[in-house]
Amino acid sequence: MNQLEEKSFALLFEGKRLDPVSIDRNMVGFCSKCDSDLESLAYYCTESGWMVSTRCKKDHMALIRYDKQWNWLGDLDLQITQEKISVGDLSREKLEAVFTQAEIRDMLACQQGLPYIRQNVYRARAKYDKFEKLFGVKIDI
Ligand SMILES: [Zn+2]
Known part of the structure; x- marks a missing residue:
């Protein structure tokens, strides 16, 4: 599967990492x-032509290949990758800087498939951005 790095828009294609030559947004x-x-997310130049990573409104991803004259060659699958870390892997100190005890307990329970209080997990999810800003880590549960 071809992968697109979420922040850098670098493309992992056939084992190679391609940096975008442009991150123009266009309807393609x-x-x-x-x-x-x-909508295009980023453009890449390869030896054989061009590639464009794209996403639709419903978050479907596609990697479109063109030759050097921009003739369409085909669409390939594309997946977005994020630096995601599960709650259980994070240190308690970091978690406690952002989340309450109850939120941490229920995030862990949710992740482990145990009963949890939904509201605590919702409240915790609303703080993911704050956590990411503080520690540069995206949480995944
Ligand atoms: Zn779609």
């Missing part, structure tokens, strides 16, 4: 899965 076609507009 229609999503093959839902027919809504596909």
